[in-house]
Amino acid sequence: MDMSKYRELFLSESREHLSALNKLIVDLEGDGGDRENINALFRSAHSIKGMAASMGYGEIAGLAHKIEDLMDKVRKELLVFDRGIADLLLEGSDLLEGLLNDAEAGGAARDLGDFLERLINYPPAERPAAPSPPPAAETGAPQEERRAGERRTGDRRVGDRRQEQPDPRQSIRVRTNVLDNLINTTGELITNKHRLLNVGKAINSPQLGTALEELSRLLRELHNEVLNVRMMPFSSITERFPRLVRDLAKKSGKDVAFEIEGQEIELDRGVLEELADPLVHILRNAVDHGLETEADRLACGKGGQGKVKLSATREKDRVIVIVEDDGRGMDPAKLIKAALAKGIITPEAAKLLTPRDAFLLTCRPGFSTSREVTDVSGRGVGMDVAHSKLRALGGSLAIDSDVGRGTRITLAFPLTIAIINVLLVGCADRTFAVPVTGIHRTLEIRRDAISVRGKHKVFYLGEEPIPLLSMNRILGLPAAPPRDAIIPLVIGEVRGHKVALAVDHFLGHQEIFVKPLGRPLGRMKGLAGGAIIGNGEVVFILDIANLL
């Protein structure tokens, strides 16, 4: 029987099990051998073994089988789940991932070296099982007490997830490209609705108007349903983070308790894909730079174990993700001093910075105050990339920090990015789209409200001087003739500062379907995508934060 057509499904399901496996290993290391987690880990290995065997991937099945054997010893309390087992299992998980990659590439399976022997012979000199505490499920209290304050939200989630698993008869597995096609078709329908609305305005037909109202209502319903289908839980990207934090902590010699909250929050898969890398970088920074060493923590009166918490909450149509640590925190004065020394800001600009502005200096390209370059967090070039990715999502980043108490990084971004609301603006007879999520506000000012401050034109929004720039000039377009005394302004944010962009006209709000630019236009800094609007015109979506 030709099994190749099932390979994609096998790989997808195996990777899901592997992701769960990683999380369970890290959880088990922290909870000292929770019975439910031991059983869940055993089942994951067993599932991978069974699927691989049925597909004819003997090496994968063999490795999963040996992992299963080791976990069976733990389950039978012949071995205690300790750090040595965790290290070995994580190494096994990495090898399984490698073997899955080999299977995907259609090449020969990699050499596992002596790994299987090490699994079979663990521990190197068989030691008697330590007296293990009764399973938590039976007695409740002992394990909770032993690790009071350290129990991670993730542990609860494993249990919760099992309870929340949908009835398999009511769910099916769908290829991600089908989901992408669904949103693409819905986006095209919305574009065509706007075309019909334009036609309707021109011919002024009541019957057409009624039909278009009904079409709009149905499209809204379809749009909502399609968005629901595309929603995935935050956990789909966070499941690997406990492993990541564990590895980083081990590498930097720190003891770290990692907690995740809000894994059930659902986001569009397009947003999740873009969010994973920035979060990895922020977590790396928290462990590597944010947290002190155990000795330093003890010396300043803190507990030896550092804490990093990742949480997600939903606020209307936005998601707020917070990464916080209880580490050394950041001193805004030191950040400003470093930025001045590197020539990133001028002394004049430094005087205007609030502490929050100063924290955002860490997101400037090339900024790093770490005295020691490590291979854990790279060379201080990551935060600007993370910030840039968030802005491209229509999101924002804020940093709060207290010296000696820790740092909190707050990311806010929309639930979905495929179909967004934009303000259409006219510049030199061309139309551009500005995502409403990137606009602080719009307003129209009188030409005589503009004043000159140093080399810059500014206008005062209350007491606050806002630099004024011409969108036409930024886009390399001819300046509008100064025919009107009123200037329409879009106020956005560039590098943490408000900037007013003068446009020729406001053309109105519209819901648009964002089309990725791909190669080569995707390389154009300042363009976040494109769209086709109701009159068939191609418009570019401006990424205000990256325009300059």
Next chain:
Amino acid sequence: MGSGTERLLLFTLQGTRYALDLKAVAEVLPPPVTFPVPWAAPSLKGAMNFHGTLVAVLDLAEFMGNGTMAPNGNVLVLDRSIANLALGVDRVDAIVPVDGVLEEDQSSDTLVDRILIMADGEVNMLAVGVILERLEETMKR
């Protein structure tokens, strides 16, 4: 020189014959309506709506520093797996099997992958990857 199923699309640019692997071309179109791209080099004529996908349109002759494309020429929309890019050319000549290539020679032009010697003369096999990389270089502001 290759399997009989492989074919080349031959086209002309300022009197010189060029070729592309037919698999690299999604569609051949008359000059489309384009919309200007901010900050674009003069050879990038704009973006077109290609069945709902945004595709950049490049005047290949102008990009190669060899005049500009004929007003009634064609655009070759590249396969999406390569790029969202269409190449403006003067004329599409023919589709021929790769078997018609008698010999191959090296080219000193970096935008040409190799020279194909055919029964009716030489044809420059376009180096699409290099063109794409050069074009992207022009887009860095």
